[in-house]
Amino acid sequence: MKKIVLPIIFTIVGVCFTTYSFLDTFIIVKNAKSVDIDHNSSFSFGVPSSYKPSTSSSNNNNSSSNSASYSSYSFSSSNGQSSSQGNDKYYENLTEEQIAALFTPEKDFREREHYSDSDIYIDITTHRDNANTTTYYVADIRIKSLGNLKTALAKDTYGMHIKERTSDICKRKKGILAINGDTYGEQEGGFVIRNGVPLRDTKNLNRMRGTASKAEDLIIRGDGTFAVIDEKDTSFEEVTAQNPWQVFSFGPALVKDHEVSVSENEEVGVALSGNRNQRCAIGIISPCHYCFIVSDGRNNESRGLSLFTLGGIMKDLHCETAYNLDGGGSATMYLDDGTGNANRLGHLVNTPGQLEGDPTVKQREVSDIVYIGKNQD
Numbered sequence: 001m002k003k004i005v006l007p008i009i010f011t012i013v014g015v016c017f018t019t020y021s022f023l024d025t026f027i028i029v030k031n032a033k034s035v036d037i038d039h040n041s042s043f044s045f046g047v048p049s050s051y052k053p054s055t056s057s058s059n060n061n062n063s064s065s066n067s068a069s070y071s072s073y074s075f076s077s078s079n080g081q082s083s084s085q086g087n088d089k090y091y092e093n094l095t096e097e098q099i100a101a102l103f104t105p106e107k108d109f110r111e112r113e114h115y116s117d118s119d120i121y122i123d124i125t126t127h128r129d130n131a132n133t134t135t136y137y138v139a140d141i142r143i144k145s146l147g148n149l150k151t152a153l154a155k156d157t158y159g160m161h162i163k164e165r166t167s168d169i170c171k172r173k174k175g176i177l178a179i180n181g182d183t184y185g186e187q188e189g190g191f192v193i194r195n196g197v198p199l200r201d202t203k204n205l206n207r208m209r210g211t212a213s214k215a216e217d218l219i220i221r222g223d224g225t226f227a228v229i230d231e232k233d234t235s236f237e238e239v240t241a242q243n244p245w246q247v248f249s250f251g252p253a254l255v256k257d258h259e260v261s262v263s264e265n266e267e268v269g270v271a272l273s274g275n276r277n278q279r280c281a282i283g284i285i286s287p288c289h290y291c292f293i294v295s296d297g298r299n300n301e302s303r304g305l306s307l308f309t310l311g312g313i314m315k316d317l318h319c320e321t322a323y324n325l326d327g328g329g330s331a332t333m334y335l336d337d338g339t340g341n342a343n344r345l346g347h348l349v350n351t352p353g354q355l356e357g358d359p360t361v362k363q364r365e366v367s368d369i370v371y372i373g374k375n376q377d
Contacts, residue, residue: 032159035197037151038173043196045146046223046243048287090286091318102142109337112349115176119144120372122177124335124349129313133303136279136295137333137349138317139177141372143288146224148375151181151194151246153368158199160185163365166332167348170371174340178371179280179292179333182250183326185367190249191217191231191239194368201236204249216251218323219244224287226321228253246370248325254281254311255322262307268327277304278331278352282370283319291317292370294333294350302351329353329364338374 092099102121109115115122121142128135143149152173154164162185170178184192189204205215215231222243229239231249239247252268253261278297284290293313297304305313307324314322333349353362 032157032162034156035153035158035199036156037153037195037197037199040196043245044222044243045245046221048146048224090284090289090320092286092289099142103144107337111347112335115335115337117374119374120148120176122335122372124177124333129305129309134295134297134305135302135350136293136305136313138313139292139333139349141177141290141292143290143372146220146222146245146288148372149220149245149290149370150175150373151368151370153194154185154366160188163367165363165365166369167334167363169369170334170336171340173371173373174338175336175369175371175373176338177292177333177335178369179282179294180326180330180366181368181370182248183330183367184249187249190215191236191247192249193239193244193247196222196245198236198240203231205232214252215249216253216323218246218248218251218253218282218321220246224284226284226323228256228321228323248323248370250325251323252307253321253323254307255283255314255319258315258318258320260308260311260315262311264306264308266307268307268324277306277327278329278350279305279307279310279327280325280331280333281310281314281322282325283314283317283322285318285320291319292333294331296351297331298328325370326366329362330366332363332366 102116103118104116105118107117113124123140125138126135127138152169154162154169166178166180184190187204189202192200217229217231219227219229219239219242221227222245227242255261276298279295281293282290295305296302311322329352332352335347335349353364
């Protein structure tokens with residue numbers, strides 16, 4: 001009898017421990033606290049760095065002839081005094097008059113395609129990759145104030161495993177365009193700053209990227225510029241010294257100094273092998289001129305993009321820096337009219353969560369979103 005009882009006990013204990021470990025890692029809410037990141041009046045925005053419009057893309061290339069201007073470029077400080085040098089760092093093919101004409105006195109909203117008003121311009125286009133295997137969506141974004149580039153937490157709560165759908169967070173915040181964020185709530189570490197509010201100062205050095213180990217974070221500075229840092233070599237104090245408006249800890253960086261910065265075989269550790277993955281990324285073309293990209297994937301109609309291919313797309317869009325956010329089933333792009341009254345699924349731009357043989361659109365709940373929105377009282 002004892003020979004039977006002991007194995008049964010050990011089996012029960014093992015199952016219980018495995019179940020608890022799974023719940024503790026993926027399900028159980030930890031360190032939850034309500035936070036207000038919507039009314040950070042103490043944050044000091046800088047003046048966006050200047051650039052010279054150009055009718056060609058020659059200034060976009062990171063060639064040896066202009067590499068010195070990249071390394072010596074000085075960003076504007078938090079007190080608003082611009083000290084920028086090397087105006088060829090960014091690309092622009094429109095004149096100031098043409099840019100101004102993109103903004104409209106009255107709101108112009110077209111479902112899944114376009115939004116503009118006096119402060120925000122968003123235009124969404126649908127594309128197929130060069131191999132004609134994947135559909136992806138590009139949101140061209142221009143804003144007059146960095147304060148229109150916001151983040152929001154699921155249920156307005158900071159903590160582990162707190163989740164909400166991208167569209168539901170966006171509607172609650174009366175956002176206009178939203179993508180999923182960096183899934184901070186599924187990691188024990190990784191720097192987190194949202195709308196200028198520091199939320200986590202611990203490092204996460206266990207983010208494996210294929211053959212290379214990287215812990216790259218994206219900093220969106222108060223002057224609208226982007227910077228990529230490696231947590232292995234950077235303290236949280238060094239991050240906060242850069243006047244960060246947002247800090248994301250997923251990665252890796254896709255483009256640095258206009259060049260693709262991932263290898264052909266590089267991959268997020270938890271992603272499916274090959275290129276059958278949905279993607280979500282953010283890039284800067286120039287301060288206050290950004291792009292969001294989301295791709296469909298993992299089905300016959302849209303296979304998905306590799307990080308290397310995604311980096312190439314971002315480079316072709318003239319991104320000076322581009323960064324990979326959470327992908328897979330989380331990859332979501334949602335466009336609303338800013339009132340929060342859109343239909344439940346009426347304004348999804350992409351088709352998240354689709355797998356082969358399953359035509360159902362399924363939004364995965366996420367920890368946070370990045371969105372474009374107006375200032376709310």
